[in-house]
Amino acid sequence: MTRGPRRSVQPDAVLDAALELIDEGALTMRALAARVGLTPGALYTYFPDRAAIVTAIADRLLAEADLSLLDDPAEPPHRRIENYALALREVLLAHPAAVPAILGAAFNGPMALRVGESLLRVLPDARATYTVMVYVLGAIALEAADRVTGSTPSFELDPAEFPLTSGQIDVILAYNSAEQFQWGLGRVLSGLS
Amino acid sequence: MTRGPRRSVQPDAVLDAALELIDEGALTMRALAARVGLTPGALYTYFPDRAAIVTAIADRLLAEADLSLLDDPAEPPHRRIENYALALREVLLAHPAAVPAILGAAFNGPMALRVGESLLRVLPDARATYTVMVYVLGAIALEAADRVTGSTPSFELDPAEFPLTSGQIDVILAYNSAEQFQWGLGRVLSGLS
């Protein structure tokens, strides 16, 4: 048994509160401490620094998407990847402000290794799995980025200067949607086989 | 003519210095002011706030990649896209710490519109051009992310738990290379036609 007094907060509860604060727009050590009923200094008993909290959240979010979707024997390989990718997209876009942190720590955490291994089981060529990860994480990152910055920030579009963009403006404004995500992923996967 | 004293620094020089500081690891208003020979408060005469400086840099970097590569009549369409993508990759990876800002402001700046319009000229389907942008920006973002965090952070890899990952570890460790970038882009483009 460890010496000293028992923790007054579960470490997971700290991460819960931290994710809440990220969703609300700003994760600060003081706000986090207040929310879990501690002093800022006490947080450094739980995690060495703020960055450790963020990467822990990133790994936990990565773990929320059901990895077993990649091993479902009832589905063809491409469908398994689509299912997992859609699940991951849903998990991450529920916390768009946390997505940049995931991109940064995408390949360091323990969960990322597990995702990579499972992907390799479906798509045995490492270059192909990396290409898929690039598309999936890239699409999620772009979509998350413009959810946090308040989308459509006064679109000044001159049809004379940007005729093609104007012509398909309806498609472009809908680029952040599950359908387009899935459409692009389907094309990427077909290009990889 | 505008009233008051002349500027003692060209606004572009402020952006140059700001990009230098980003490359060195930390862009601070105080450090930026010192570098251009001003007081922190004076910077707010040039830009409304720090975020404006960052997005201005993002747009300027986007402008550094030669857009005319997309219109080169001597090359087939897919080759044009590859050439521009490789050029953009080189420009952005020269400043990896600035890349997250570009992802964030990717579709707000004036230069981003120009890139989109040129892309549409060679790949007329908006969904396809968006898929290409996702791949290109995603690959660059992932590569930039692990250049700033000092790559290969003590890779503890258990071959029994991650057999497939271990088997292709050499490919995986080389995932950040122009060849793999181009390989994946080729597959994406072939899937789109």
Add this chain to the structure above:
DNA sequence: TGTTTAAAGTAAACATCGTTCAGAGTTTTT
């Protein structure tokens, strides 16, 4: 030409941030 007006810049402060540290309190180990 002399006065007004707007802009550039300085100096100093404000509020907030992550982080550290000495000490008080608590629990297990010896």
Add this chain to the structure above:
DNA sequence: AAAAACTCTGAACGATGTTTACTTTAAACA
């Protein structure tokens, strides 16, 4: 019963982005 290891508080430190008077400069206007 004493010692050691741990949690937590309270207060501080240094650095950050930004704001606010105030001075100086130079164009615009009478």
